[in-house]
Amino acid sequence: MSRTKRLAALTTLLLATTAGVNAAEVFNRVASFPVALNNAEAKATSSEIITATDDGMMLIYSDSPAGGIGFVDITDAKAPKAAGFMDMGGEPTSVTVIGAKAYVAVNTSESYVAPSGKLVVVDIASKSVDGEFDLGGQPDSIAHNKDNTILAIAIENERDEDLNDGALPQLPAGYVVLVTLTDGAVTEDGIKKVEVTGLSEIAPEDPEPEFVAFNDADEVAVTLQENNWVAIIDAKTGTVTGGFSAGEAGVSGVDTKKDGRIDFSADKKPVPREPDAVKWLDNDRLITANEGDWNGGSRGFTIFGRDGAVQFDSGNMLDVSAAQMGHYPDFRNKKGVEPEGLEVAAFGAERYFFVAEERSSLIGMFKDTGAEPELVQYLPSGISPEGLIAIPARNLLATANEVDLREDGGVGSHVMLYELAEGEAAYPSIISDLDADGHPIGWAALSGAVADAEKPGVFYAVSDSVLSGAPAIYTIDATATPAHITSKVVVSRNGDAAQKLDLEGITLDGKGGFWLANEGDAAKLVPHALLHVDAEGAIVGEAGLPVDLLAGQTRFGAEGVAAVGTGDEQVLWVAMQREWKDDAKGMVKLLAYTPATKTWGAVHYPLEAAPEGGWVGLSEITVHGDYAYIVERDNQIGDKAGLKAVYRVKLSEMVPAALDGELPVVTKELVRDLLPDLKTGNGYVLDKVESLAIDADGNGYVITDNDGTDDSSGETMFIPLGAL
Numbered sequence: 001m002s003r004t005k006r007l008a009a010l011t012t013l014l015l016a017t018t019a020g021v022n023a024a025e026v027f028n029r030v031a032s033f034p035v036a037l038n039n040a041e042a043k044a045t046s047s048e049i050i051t052a053t054d055d056g057m058m059l060i061y062s063d064s065p066a067g068g069i070g071f072v073d074i075t076d077a078k079a080p081k082a083a084g085f086m087d088m089g090g091e092p093t094s095v096t097v098i099g100a101k102a103y104v105a106v107n108t109s110e111s112y113v114a115p116s117g118k119l120v121v122v123d124i125a126s127k128s129v130d131g132e133f134d135l136g137g138q139p140d141s142i143a144h145n146k147d148n149t150i151l152a153i154a155i156e157n158e159r160d161e162d163l164n165d166g167a168l169p170q171l172p173a174g175y176v177v178l179v180t181l182t183d184g185a186v187t188e189d190g191i192k193k194v195e196v197t198g199l200s201e202i203a204p205e206d207p208e209p210e211f212v213a214f215n216d217a218d219e220v221a222v223t224l225q226e227n228n229w230v231a232i233i234d235a236k237t238g239t240v241t242g243g244f245s246a247g248e249a250g251v252s253g254v255d256t257k258k259d260g261r262i263d264f265s266a267d268k269k270p271v272p273r274e275p276d277a278v279k280w281l282d283n284d285r286l287i288t289a290n291e292g293d294w295n296g297g298s299r300g301f302t303i304f305g306r307d308g309a310v311q312f313d314s315g316n317m318l319d320v321s322a323a324q325m326g327h328y329p330d331f332r333n334k335k336g337v338e339p340e341g342l343e344v345a346a347f348g349a350e351r352y353f354f355v356a357e358e359r360s361s362l363i364g365m366f367k368d369t370g371a372e373p374e375l376v377q378y379l380p381s382g383i384s385p386e387g388l389i390a391i392p393a394r395n396l397l398a399t400a401n402e403v404d405l406r407e408d409g410g411v412g413s414h415v416m417l418y419e420l421a422e423g424e425a426a427y428p429s430i431i432s433d434l435d436a437d438g439h440p441i442g443w444a445a446l447s448g449a450v451a452d453a454e455k456p457g458v459f460y461a462v463s464d465s466v467l468s469g470a471p472a473i474y475t476i477d478a479t480a481t482p483a484h485i486t487s488k489v490v491v492s493r494n495g496d497a498a499q500k501l502d503l504e505g506i507t508l509d510g511k512g513g514f515w516l517a518n519e520g521d522a523a524k525l526v527p528h529a530l531l532h533v534d535a536e537g538a539i540v541g542e543a544g545l546p547v548d549l550l551a552g553q554t555r556f557g558a559e560g561v562a563a564v565g566t567g568d569e570q571v572l573w574v575a576m577q578r579e580w581k582d583d584a585k586g587m588v589k590l591l592a593y594t595p596a597t598k599t600w601g602a603v604h605y606p607l608e609a610a611p612e613g614g615w616v617g618l619s620e621i622t623v624h625g626d627y628a629y630i631v632e633r634d635n636q637i638g639d640k641a642g643l644k645a646v647y648r649v650k651l652s653e654m655v656p657a658a659l660d661g662e663l664p665v666v667t668k669e670l671v672r673d674l675l676p677d678l679k680t681g682n683g684y685v686l687d688k689v690e691s692l693a694i695d696a697d698g699n700g701y702v703i704t705d706n707d708g709t710d711d712s713s714g715e716t717m718f719i720p721l722g723a724l
Contacts, residue, residue, distance in 0.1 A: 025347075026425040027365065027379055027397060027418040029682045033080040034638065035063065036404075036412045038070040045070075046413045047400035049094040049141075049387040051102075053124060056391040058083060059415060060102050060124070061400045062092040069095055069104055069122070077396055077417050078682075086127055088120055094142040096151070100124055101184055105139035105153055112160040115172065119153065119179065121186055133186055135177055136193070141211040145218050150235045151179035151186075152220045154209035159226065166294055168226055169206030173197050176209055176222055176231075178238050192238045199243055200227035202272070215280035226294045228272040230286065232306065244308025246273040246288060249298035253316045253439060255323075258333045260469030261497070262323055262442020264316070272296030277342040279353065281368055285311065289339035289355055297335035301342075301355050303373070312372055321378060322360040323440040325428045326706055327714035329359040330444070330467065337362070343397070344368070345390030347420055352376065356385040356399065361713045363388070363399060380427045380683065380715045382414040395420040405711055409614075411638045411684055426681060430476070430703070430718040432485035441485055442467075443474055444708035446716065448505035448517065448560055448620060449691035449701070456697040462491075462516060465502040465526075466708035473506065473514060473537055478701060483718050489537035491516070498539060500526045504690070505560035505620065507572065513540070515572055517558035520545075528557045530572060530593060543593055546600050549659055552581035558591075559690070560620040562628060564651060568596040573654065575605075575621035575630060587665070588618055590628075590649075592656035601656025604663040605649070608632060611642055624694040626651055629671065629724065631702070637687035644674040644689050646700070646724070674702060677719050686717060700724040 035047045047061040047070065059072040063085070069092055071083035090108040097103070102122040109115040115138035121130040137155040144151050157174040159166055175197075180190040196207045203226070210225040219241070220233040232242035248270040256266040274296030275288030284306050290298045300314035319336045322328040329337065341356030353373070355364040363379040382401030389398050397418045406412045432441035445466040452458040457479035463472055471491040477484045491498045505517030513534040520528030528550065532541035545553075556578035564571045574591040583589060587604040610616045611634050620631040627648040634643040647668040657663050678685045691703035700721035706714050 025420050025422055026377060027420050028423065028426050029379065029416055030078045030419045031080050031417045032382070032683050033072050033415045033417070034412050034684070035061065035070055035415060036406070037082040038072070039063070039066050039068070039085045042066040044404045044407065046402045046404055047387070047415050048402045050389050050398055050400035050415065051095055051097050052389050052391050052398065053097055054099060056394045056396065058124070059389070059398055060095055060097060061387065061415060062095050062104070064091045064093065065404065067091060069102065071127070072415055074396070074398075074417065077394065077419060080415070080417060084127055086122065090118065093140050096142050096144050097124070098144055098148040098181070099184055101130065103142060103144070103151055105135070105142040107138045109138045112158065112163075112170065113172070115157045117155070119186065131186060133188065133191060137172065137174065140209065143212045143214055145214040145235060146216050148184070149181050150218065151181065152212040152214065152222070152233075152235060153177040153179070154212045154222055156208050156210060158208060168203035171206055173206050174209045175207070176212065176220070176233060178235055194233055194238050194240065196222065196224065196231050196240060199231055199240065200224055200229035201245055202227045202229070211277045213279045215283045217283050219283070221278045221280060221286050223275045223278045223288065225274050225276055225291070228274050228296060230275065230278060230288065230304070230308070242306060244304070246275050246290070246302070247308075247310065248272055249290070249300075249302070249313055251299055251316050254299065254319050254336060255328070255330065255333055255442070258331060260330065260467055262328055262330055262444070262467065262470075264320065264323065264439035264442065265437065268299070271298055273298045273302060275302070276340045279342045279344045281344060281353065287342060287344070287353055289342050291338050291340045291358070292335050297338065299336035299339070301339055317375070318355065318357060318360075318364060320440050321364065322357065322362060323442045324432045325362070325378065326430070326444045326446075326716045327360040327362050327709055328442060328444065329709045331708070331710050332359045335359070341386050341388050343388035343390050345392050347392050347395065354388050354390070354397065356381070356388055358384050358386065360709060361385060361401070377425050378428070379418055380681070380713065381416055382683070383411065383711070383713050409635070410711055414684060416683065428482050428716070430483040430485065430716055441488055443472070443485055443488065445705050446474070446703050447503060447690045447705050449476070449693040449703055450507045450514075450622065451693040451695040453508055454696055456695045456699070459693050459695070459701065460506055460514065461691060461703065462503040462506045464504060464705065466710070468499070468501065470497050471501045471503050473533070478718070478720070491531070491533060491537045491539065493539045502526055504558055505575070507561045507563045510563065510566045510570065515561055515563065517561040517574055519557040519559065519577070520553065521555040522553060523555065528553060530558075530561065530574065532595075543595070543598065546659060549600070552583075554578065554580055556617060559618055560622070560631075562621045562623040564623055570595060573621055573623070573628060575618040577617040577619070578615060589663070590621070590654065590666070592654070600659055602659055602663050603654055603656055604665045605630070606665060606668065608643055610634065611636055611640070616643060619688070619690045620692040622692050622694055623651070624698065624724065628654060629692060629694065629700070630668070631689055631692050633687075633689050635687060638684040641675065641678070641685040641687060644678055644685070646671040646674065646692060646702075671724060672721060677702070677721070678717065681715070681717060683713070683715065686715060694724060698723050
């Protein structure tokens, strides 16, 4: 077995065990804090780099778009509180804490060619500025040594990515600033500039320092990301004492095409690692997160000796894990999950490191063994985690997640907290196995599900247009914890992956095949239709919606399909998401299609009131016993979410009328409010509950749609509801 496949197999084993078996200790998320609570007037807020006070009771994060730093009181880690915001008079890029003071690196640049910045010293208790000191250029990372006597600041003087395709050199060059503290105080005499030009093999005249980190010997490792170099500086003397090229790495068994399918059969040619974050594992070993911001990005992390010898490279491990958890960013194939942030900390007798994956929105946790690291677990974070801080004395980890999508109706930036304790890992709740070739069964955006007619705990699900290049039907085994996607078949037409599909619902045809609901969009030439497929996913029939009905169409079409009866008596009920132009406000159609006669009818379903600025619609329909069970939800996320629920309608009431007449209105009954279920993961409430299935034993399960990590955290919740 190749090393790549061996790592993938180990990843599968790890994911299958940490989320269901009692482990000695695991991390679980205990709280999420929306940083907008600290600055309600700001149009956009963010949390990027995060640190903690010495007692571990307060978090402080940099908020670049709002131009300040935010404070979060975590005295009760499970109930974090807003603790204030301070304007920094510029764009804070990083923050660190020593004792009662926070030291903030602030970018004040007018342009790329005229960079400037300052170091701001903040008294934490009074939230006042003690002093400001010119840094001479645009800062990025800041760190302090173990003895709290020296600060190191990376002065990046970053390039203009739109100038000459971002190619180097673009002067002025960057450098490193060392600040020797006197009883915690900064003085002008204590500030020293350390040049790092002439070191790298790539654009040595234009170094762009990105990240700094101290070891216990007061040595500073600094990454020059675009230069693909790591320099080592003796902080006591201010001299460069070592360094090495980060080198190149090729990756086998990855997805390299942005084509709406997840296919890990390709190899990526060697590229510069271009490391972002760097941390010391001890005084002789360093770890880098190889984001790659220009020509590189090898999709993983690397452990180096101080001489630059590669002791371990993660290869495709992070990408494989993300694909198995539905977090793989197919839209970002050039650099995969894009590792960016790092943290290293000892919890008890064990030393761990944490890797923040910007594009998959996962945190990988590894045990440092001194040799090949041991994958421990993955943690779900908010969108685009960048900063991490461990608080071992309180068994806590905090992450800062930078993206703010509120202006577009999405979720804002969050700080998230995790606690190490005995118990079971809550995440992931669903993973995929490896296929026959040893590659992950790629999946995302599960948008509809149906239970096997005879096997309890077995389901079939479809993915929506996020994976339009390979629309698929997945088999899910929910008798395991986490649930496992054990296989998939691609929906095909004439032997090729079917095009122009946005699958939102699935039901059994009673003959070993399936009926699929395709949500249309006239603007994209995607038809509103029901597709009949065999067990291998081949389309064997299609039923388009009636022409007269399509006259009132919108893009909010079929979201679920359920079968009632068998043979010539079978009727397919289709849940339409929202009102069409011929519907009264607050009324949405449940369409009925009889395959034997190819006829259509409908009833009206009454929707709950829509929230201000939002809408309410249907996401799923399934049939069990004498009822049709329907998911009704709003389109709101986070603290704005108000309606995520399961209702039921008696089948005896669902007597379809002709589409050209008045439709009867059915009576619905609330079965379950899903908001408490969606809050069990201690993240923000996800907006898209899109699948509901009830198995042969009468147990219900709901699944959320993760949108394939595009403007999404990538989290999928597979929630057992018990007997309905």
